[in-house]
Amino acid sequence: MSHFLVSAAYYIQGIILVYFLAINSTYTLLILFALKDIVQNSYLSTSRGARRLLTSDSYYKPVSIIVPAYNESAVISDCIRSLLNLHYPEFEIIVVNDGSSDETIARLKEDFKLGAYLKPVRRQIPHAPIKNIYISGNYPNLIIIDKETGGKADAINAGINVSSYPIFCSLDADSLLEPDAILKSSKPFIENDEVIATGGIVRVLNGCLVKDGAVLEAELPTKTLEAIQVLEYARAFLSGRTGWNLINSLLIISGAFGVFRKDMVVAVNGYRKTVGEDMDLVMRLHRHCLDNKIPYKIFFVPDPVCWTQVPFTLTMLRKQRNRWHRGLLDSLLANRSMILNPKYGAVSLLGVSYFLFVEVLGPIIELLGYILIPVFYFMGLLDAKFVLLLVAMSLLWGISINISAIFLDTYNFRRYKKQKDVLRLCLMSVVDFLGYRQITLYERVRACFYFRGTQWDTQKRQSQ
Amino acid sequence: MRLTSSPHFYACLYIAVGLLAAFNLFEIIFMLFHKNRLDKSEVEKELLKHRISTAIITVTDPSEVLPKPVSAMNYAAYNEAVSSIIESFEGEIVERATKLIYKFEIDLYYKRLSRTTIWFKRAHAIDMLSALKLKKNREFFYAVFKSEPVKEVRYRILYGLSRLARDREDIYSISKLLATLPYLTAKYTEDVFLNTITALKNSGKEEEFGFFLKQIMTDTGIPLKIKRDCLSACYLAGCERDGLIVKEYYSAFQNEPAIIIACIRTLANVDPGILPEVLRHKDWRVRLTALKYAHLGGTDLLHDLKDLVHDSNYHIRLNAALALSKLGDPGLEILRGETASTDKFAANAAKYALTGAEAAS
Amino acid sequence: MAKILIVDDDDTILLIFRTHLSKAGHLVETAVDGVNALEKIPSFKPDLILLDINMPRMSGFEVVKRLKENSETKDIPIFIMTSLKQDANIKKAYDLGINEYITKPINIEHLKLRIDKFLGNTCS
Numbered sequence: 027m028s029h030f031l032v033s034a035a036y037y038i039q040g041i042i043l044v045y046f047l048a049i050n051s052t053y054t055l056l057i058l059f060a061l062k063d064i065v066q067n068s069y070l071s072t073s074r075g076a077r078r079l080l081t082s083d084s085y086y087k088p089v090s091i092i093v094p095a096y097n098e099s100a101v102i103s104d105c106i107r108s109l110l111n112l113h114y115p116e117f118e119i120i121v122v123n124d125g126s127s128d129e130t131i132a133r134l135k136e137d138f139k140l141g142a143y144l145k146p147v148r149r150q151i152p153h154a155p156i157k158n159i160y161i162s163g164n165y166p167n168l169i170i171i172d173k174e175t176g177g178k179a180d181a182i183n184a185g186i187n188v189s190s191y192p193i194f195c196s197l198d199a200d201s202l203l204e205p206d207a208i209l210k211s212s213k214p215f216i217e218n219d220e221v222i223a224t225g226g227i228v229r230v231l232n233g234c235l236v237k238d239g240a241v242l243e244a245e246l247p248t249k250t251l252e253a254i255q256v257l258e259y260a261r262a263f264l265s266g267r268t269g270w271n272l273i274n275s276l277l278i279i280s281g282a283f284g285v286f287r288k289d290m291v292v293a294v295n296g297y298r299k300t301v302g303e304d305m306d307l308v309m310r311l312h313r314h315c316l317d318n319k320i321p322y323k324i325f326f327v328p329d330p331v332c333w334t335q336v337p338f339t340l341t342m343l344r345k346q347r348n349r350w351h352r353g354l355l356d357s358l359l360a361n362r363s364m365i366l367n368p369k370y371g372a373v374s375l376l377g378v379s380y381f382l383f384v385e386v387l388g389p390i391i392e393l394l395g396y397i398l399i400p401v402f403y404f405m406g407l408l409d410a411k412f413v414l415l416l417v418a419m420s421l422l423w424g425i426s427i428n429i430s431a432i433f434l435d436t437y438n439f440r441r442y443k444k445q446k447d448v449l450r451l452c453l454m455s456v457v458d459f460l461g462y463r464q465i466t467l468y469e470r471v472r473a474c475f476y477f478r479g480t481q482w483d484t485q486k487r488q489s490q
Numbered sequence: 491m492r493l494t495s496s497p498h499f500y501a502c503l504y505i506a507v508g509l510l511a512a513f514n515l516f517e518i519i520f521m522l523f524h525k526n527r528l529d530k531s532e533v534e535k536e537l538l539k540h541r542i543s544t545a546i547i548t549v550t551d552p553s554e555v556l557p558k559p560v561s562a563m564n565y566a567a568y569n570e571a572v573s574s575i576i577e578s579f580e581g582e583i584v585e586r587a588t589k590l591i592y593k594f595e596i597d598l599y600y601k602r603l604s605r606t607t608i609w610f611k612r613a614h615a616i617d618m619l620s621a622l623k624l625k626k627n628r629e630f631f632y633a634v635f636k637s638e639p640v641k642e643v644r645y646r647i648l649y650g651l652s653r654l655a656r657d658r659e660d661i662y663s664i665s666k667l668l669a670t671l672p673y674l675t676a677k678y679t680e681d682v683f684l685n686t687i688t689a690l691k692n693s694g695k696e697e698e699f700g701f702f703l704k705q706i707m708t709d710t711g712i713p714l715k716i717k718r719d720c721l722s723a724c725y726l727a728g729c730e731r732d733g734l735i736v737k738e739y740y741s742a743f744q745n746e747p748a749i750i751i752a753c754i755r756t757l758a759n760v761d762p763g764i765l766p767e768v769l770r771h772k773d774w775r776v777r778l779t780a781l782k783y784a785h786l787g788g789t790d791l792l793h794d795l796k797d798l799v800h801d802s803n804y805h806i807r808l809n810a811a812l813a814l815s816k817l818g819d820p821g822l823e824i825l826r827g828e829t830a831s832t833d834k835f836a837a838n839a840a841k842y843a844l845t846g847a848e849a850a851s
Numbered sequence: 852m853a854k855i856l857i858v859d860d861d862d863t864i865l866l867i868f869r870t871h872l873s874k875a876g877h878l879v880e881t882a883v884d885g886v887n888a889l890e891k892i893p894s895f896k897p898d899l900i901l902l903d904i905n906m907p908r909m910s911g912f913e914v915v916k917r918l919k920e921n922s923e924t925k926d927i928p929i930f931i932m933t934s935l936k937q938d939a940n941i942k943k944a945y946d947l948g949i950n951e952y953i954t955k956p957i958n959i960e961h962l963k964l965r966i967d968k969f970l971g972n973t974c975s
């Protein structure tokens with residue numbers, strides 16, 4: 027009996043150890059790839075390159091910016107005003123009011139002199155019925171869709187049907203786009219016909235100095251919970267996404283800021299009504315192009331920036347992470363034909379496998395580790411020295427990954443001007459392991475068991 | 491069991507932990523140091539650029555009052571300041587700027603850089619050289635193109651060459667070199683030829699482009715897409731005097747919708763007589779392009795436009811209605827009639843065009 | 852001797868214009884974009900505005916529109932500077948009420964002469 031227990035314990039330890047090595051190695055590898063990509067980008071794209079789009083009559087493609095809004099009356103007008111200041115030759119803003127129960131429409135009618143929009147709409151993708159479409163009197167490139175509630179995916183689909191331009195950008199209502207964000211994220215579409223989707227970086231707006239709908243000064247928020255998320259976003263985007271560019275296997279383009287080619291999205295029937303609609307769309311785009319042998323490119327451009335509000339209370343954070351994880355699970359389930367399928371090449375064998383083994387199974391195994399290692403230790407199956415060294419190693423390795431992410435950020439982008447902020451971020455790298463990581467871990471494992479819920483939670487608005 | 495009992499195992503672990511801790515510390519210190527250095531370097535660069543621009547305007551020989559560039563940042567400052575000037579100005583200040591570049595051998599610096607082993611550094615050097623628009627770089631670009639293996643860099647070299655185009659021979663060589671590369675995008679190709687037209691205009695030889703167009707019309711070595719993009723570039727640059735040559739293309743390439751579309755944009759202004767034919771073309775994209783210029787065709791087209799409002803294609807219906815709305819009262823009359831049509835799609839298109847027209851007046 | 856406001860997002864261009872036109876005896880003020888320009892105009896009261904079309908935050912066309920809508924500023928002459936060449940854009944600019952359309956690359960000596968001639972004509 028005890029012999030069985032001992033060998034079982036060794037095997038389990040072995041699995042946990044192997045997982046730990048594999049996951050951290052993957053992160054480190056992704057960071058190295060990201061470093062190469064960022065260095066390459068710094069040489070290849072200059073601000074002069076982006077200016078070419080502006081100083082030409084034709085060297086650009088017009089973009090539709092679709093903003094789904096549900097009960098966002100507090101921030102929607104500011105969002106629109108900041109979008110109207112975008113530095114881009116030709117674009118339209120389509121705000122989709124998804125059956126809000128507050129006075130979003132009344133506010134908009136007042137602020138932007140809305141009149142009826144009569145251009146016939148092509149119903150290329152299905153969505154909940156539209157009640158009315160308005161166009162602004164003083165801003166002819168501002169269109170407001172008033173429709174029945176259908177969820178974020180549904181709202182963006184409506185926006186796609188109404189849009190007139192070949193490229194669209196989906197944007198959250200509480201996010202702020204930098205003035206040259208569309209310029210930089212649409213440039214790849216002009217330079218290469220194969221590009222069908224690009225994602226930009228999402229940064230944390232909390233704590234930043236904002237004036238007239240533009241971020242003047244990037245500063246770390248004072249609250250630790252928010253500051254840790256700055257680190258997390260830097261890690262997730264700069265090391266987590268850039269790294270995949272090298273093998274054309276980017277699987278998530280953030281729902282907060284993504285730019286797509288309309289014809290491809292229409293070909294896969296738009297967004298699906300689900301919790302993780304952003305990842306699901308990208309996976310389906312990969313599948314569609316690989317199935318039909320269409321040469322394509324989906325990649326992450328680290329330059330254009332979108333600033334977004336992050337949760338500032340623990341409850342909000344947990345709900346968000348729970349939702350994100352359920353979205354991930356749903357996307358993987360719905361696109362399960364892409365799991366370990368050699369037909370789909372690197373996207374499946376590397377990209378999807380990463381999500382399955384590192385992002386889905388990883389938290390479960392890590393949680394098991396937290397529980398079992400002390401158990402084994404107390405049962406006398408483990409050496410104290412071994413446990414301590416293992417813990418020290420995993421902590422230091424994890425911290426080094428965090429610091430590498432901050433390094434990547436400061437290497438090229440240097441948003442946070444103050445030395446104090448950079449140092450504080452390094453401190454956050456350590457604090458990450460002292461509770462924050464464990465909370466998000468727990469929430470993600472919980473999400474696996476509560477998989478059936480699909481509500482799009484409303485988030486408390488933080489006024490600036 | 492065997493693993494943990496080996497003495498070396500623990501030694502390895504200790505070393506690993508030690509290395510990681512040291513690495514973390516090193517990374518933080520290096521990062522702060524690097525950030526400081528970059529911040530300072532940026533401030534210096536802006537100051538240097540300011541100094542360079544002031545010197546170029548105020549002094550006849552700016553090399554006398556400016557420091558020779560030493561670091562990569564210095565060279566970048568010189569390049570950016572001078573290329574800003576070359577991009578936006580002409581005349582004496584451009585000559586001074588160009589002389590400065592040669593005096594300080596900034597072009598040589600980037601030519602050296604364009605031979606590094608890393609392809610994106612080569613691409614960057616080529617971009618910097620292109621921005622300077624130095625006529626003496628022409629031979630250099632041709633030479634580098636021949637020896638360059640990576641196609642991303644080759645596209646940039648051609649772009650740089652296009653800004654230095656002298657005459658129809660130059661443009662012809664560029665188009666032949668373009669033909670050897672895989673087709674990138676329409677916008678890139680158009681931009682290349684637009685650059686050549688701009689370069690010609692600046693030296694007063696605009697008509698050379700027309701001769702070039704005539705030359706490649708029958709040249710089978712130049713792919714169709716490139717010919718189409720040349721025609722588009724011609725339109726975008728506002729070259730009305732090439733109308734005759736475009737007409738020849740229109741007649742010669744009746745089987746190629748892409749070329750016809752490119753021709754329509756220029757011909758609609760110069761020779762609206764082609765409009766009735768293209769409005770009835772079998773390819774819907776040709777019809778669509780024709781519709782965008784149909785309002786130049788006058789009232790003869792009213793009947794055709796009325797039919798097209800009932801077309802099965804959404805874009806054609808909409809643009810037909812819009813064209814009618816721009817043809818004065820007779821057009822508006824037809825639209826008003828269409829709003830009562832049993833064809834709901836046509837009625838909607840008509841309503842939309844009518845409100846647009848009424849709002850404008 | 853006139854008051855000229857120059858609006859362009861490129862520092863180098865602003866510097867060049869400022870130096871050149873100051874040397875010619877004019878009083879020069881610069882603005883980096885449309886918003887900045889609209890802030891400076893009421894206090895500076897320029898006799899002429901040189902305006903670039905492609906600028907962040909507010910395009911040149913928008914600036915012209917705002918100036919022409921305001922009764923205090925609608926008579927200030929405007930020269931537009933741009934690299935756009937299409938007829939549609941040129942027409943749009945003239946429709947908005949600008950006085951002269953200058954395409955880049957600009958010959959600064961010729962521009963100076965045009966400014967002097969224009970101001971000379973309107974001053975008498």
